[in-house]
Amino acid sequence: MIKITLKDGSSKEYQNGTTIKEVAESISAGLARAALAGEVDGKVRDLNWKLEKDCNLSLLTFADEGGRFAYRHTASHVLSQAVKRLFPDTKLAIGPAIENGFYYDFETERNFTPEDLAKLEKEMEKIIKEDLPLERFTLPRDEAIRLMEEKGEPYKVELIKELPEEEEISFYKQGDFTDLCAGPHLPSTGKLKAIKLMSATGAYWRGNEKNKMLQRIYGTAFPKKSELDEYVTRLEEAKKRDHNKLGRELELFTTCEQIGQGLPLLMPKGARIVQTLQRFVEDEEERRGYVLTKTPFMAKSDLYKLSGHWQHYKDGMFVLGDEDKDEEVMGLRPMTCPFQFMIYNAKLHSYRDLPIRYGETSTLFRNEASGEMHGLIRVRQFTISEGHLVCTPEQLEEEFKGVVDLIKYMMNTLGIADDVTYRFSKWDPNNKEKYIGSAEEWEAVQDKMRTILNHLNIDYKEAEGEAAFYGPKLDIQAKNVHGKEDTIITVQVDFALAERMDMVYVDKNNEKKHPYIIHRTSLGCYERTLAILIEKYAGAFPTWLCPVQAKLLPLVDKHHDFAYQVAAILRDKGVKTEVDTRNEKIGYKIREAQMEKIPYMLVIGDKEMEGNGVSVRSRKDGDLGTLSVQEFADKIAEEIRTRAR
Structure with missing residues (x-):
């Protein structure tokens, strides 16, 4: 007999070899119907998984992340089987479940069309009706490779060859279709109820533009058709807010093929919003004791070799010159830290000088892969509210707390504080070559940072392998309208670069010590922030952020x-104002101003001119009637001053 401890803490004994499904059935028929997978000692397993030792077991439904993963991962296998049935020469790459659905990458000569997706969807429905069992089996490495070679699946062969020697190599078979997969899956294809293929696009194998371009099909799956319909409706609404679409329609930014991918052009209105954000950030940082720096956009490779960026980040940099030709080699900066460190090193500092808080509006350059770039979210040149705080070990927690307070103030002002999550990003002890510093140093600073985060009552998740090469970090994550998550703000605790860069201070005992450094952004990347705000407000920004705050319509x-x-008069009050003197009817002018999402439209006719007033139409509150010019000027100026939302 074995002892199974359930999520509620209760325990029960079962025969050795009892499956997760049988445990669910022993509890209740309803739970057995709802269960999609089980989490055994932290690992998600199929319902058919046999329990052969004492363990902790959580039964997973679609409400659980692990249950949704198993459900949608099964849908990805049904898609790949449908593709092989309709297009037999297609080669299979990978097909994971993702947050809102699944995708599968295929090598094929065709570009999948909407008509192809409709045919594939019908074939998937046939496979679901066939209710094919998903049967897991394992093979030794040589046999696994031989099986995939016989099936003509070179990508699967490549994946198998890269698995560690001790790794179990598993497959799932459904009818006449077999795929390399670690699982988990539903017991049979018939357990899927509502599926939909959403789109097809190109995707480089492993996200590397040097590799072959594959065809990626995205889809989603839900237990009920009503849930699927609701999701599709939400998706249609999200498309209307997509910053890539709306930002262009509102003339905030554009792109140009002759300039290059990942190099967006901020148009006058978009540039005005970013200017407003930058002034807001710089003024607030100055109020909080930051000192401003201005540093070069490039440096010799010597600087990056000293900091470690050359060894750990060179692939992400734009390099000018050829090392093999014995030329002076320069690099466009991917971050500002080594430049500000050199400012610190320009003179000797006492412990009494610390903390020093450097801030800079920094333009940075990163050599993103073409397949990774998207609108304003991921670009090759961007501007960031970068800062570095140099402090003693005793000051670290208080300075970290001040940074988090600044960030929360920024997010609350912009109205995005409730839309983010927090991630404590740690090093990967199994991949030590990615990092500098010893294991003891990493564990010590991670423990210190975890303590600080707990003192701040931050609700965070831990993520191994997401740290910077010089220290752990707090990543603040936000999702775009399509559900994809990106990091928008980071705070990093650096224990290593001060020693590499020979940064010291003289302590109370007149001894030289290396300081701690906090790397941080207060608002992150301005381009990415603009994208988030476009989607958050559907282009109807709070008045203080609007590129045009009032439009006069004579x-x-x-x-x-x-x-x-x-x-x-309004401009003297700091109000961004335009006058529409076109020879058009007033109704047309009002509709256009509404389409531009102008906060206030001021109509002027004989009555307004004679009474020194304006007829005010608010984007938010509709017709406000006639106000005196001074009354309206005071009202909007106060709204801008307080940054009301």
């Missing part, structure tokens, strides 16, 4: 001079 020519007088 009825006819004789009202133009008064409109310009009102505009001058």
Whole structure:
């Protein structure tokens, strides 16, 4: 007999070899119907998995991440079987479940069309109706390679050859279709209820543009058709908010093939929003004791070799010159830290000088793969609110706390604080060559950082292998309208670079010590922040952020001079104002201003001109009636000053 401890803490004994499904059935028929997989001692397993020792078991439904993964991963296998049935010459690559569905990458000469997706969806429905059992089996490495070679699957062969020697190599068979897979899966294809293929696109094998371009099909799956329909409706709404679409329609940014991928052009309105954000950040940082620096966009490779970026980050840099030709080699900066460290090293510091808080609006360059770039989210040149705090070990927690307080203030002001999650990103002890410093140093600083995060009552998840090469970090994550998660703000505790860069301070005992360094952004990348705000507000930004805050709409020519007088008064109050003097009907002008998402439209006719007033139409509150020019100017100026949302 073996002892199974369930999620609620209760325990029960079962025969050795009892399956997870049988455990569910012993509890209740309803749970057995809802269960999709089980988590055994932290690992998600199929319902058919046999339990052969004492363990902790959680039964997973679609409400659980592991259950959704098993459900949608099974759907990806049904898709790949459908593709092989309809297009037998296709080669299979990978097909994982993802947060909102699944995808599968295929090597094929064709570009999958919407018509192809419709045919594949029908074939998937046939496979679901066939209710094919998913049967797991394992093979020794040589036999596994031979099986995939016989099936003409070179990508699977490549994956098998890269597995560690001790790794178990497993496959899943459903009818006449077999795929290399670690699982888990549903017991049979018939357990799937509602599936939909969403799109097809190109994707480089392993995300590397040097590799072959594959065809990727995205899909999703739900236990009920009503849930699928609701998701598709939400997706359609999300498309309307997509910054890549809406940002262009509102003339905030554009791209140009002749300039290059990942190099967006901020148009006047977009540039004005970013300027407003930068002034907000720089003023607030100055208020909190930051000192401003301005450093070069490039440096000799010597600097990056000293900091370690050349050894650990060179592939992500733009390099100028050829080392093999004995030329002076330069690199466009991927981050600002080594430059600000050299400012610190320009003179000797006492412990009384610390902490020093450096801030800079930094333009950075990163050689992103073409397949990774997207709108304003991931680009090759971007501007960031970068900062580095140099402090003693005793000051570390208080300075970290101050950084988090600044970040939360920024996010609350922008209205995005409730839309983010926190990730404690740690090193990977099994991949030590990625990092500098010893295992003891890494564990010590991670323990210190975990303690600080707990003191701050931050609700975070831990992620191994996501740390910077010089220290662990707190990543603040946000999702775009399509559910993809990106890091928008980071705070990193650096225990290593001060020693590499020979940064010291003189302590109370007149001894030289290496400081701690906190790397941080207060608002992150301005381009990415703009994308988030476009999607958050569907382009209807809070008034203080709007590139045009009030638009004057004179009825006819004789009202133009008064409109310009009102505009001058508003501009003196700091209000970004435009006057629409086109020879168009007032209804047309109002509709256009509404499409531009202008916060206030001010109509001027005879009555307004005679009474020194404006007829105010608010984007948010509709018709506000006639206000005196001074009354409206004071109202909007206060709204801008307080950064009201």
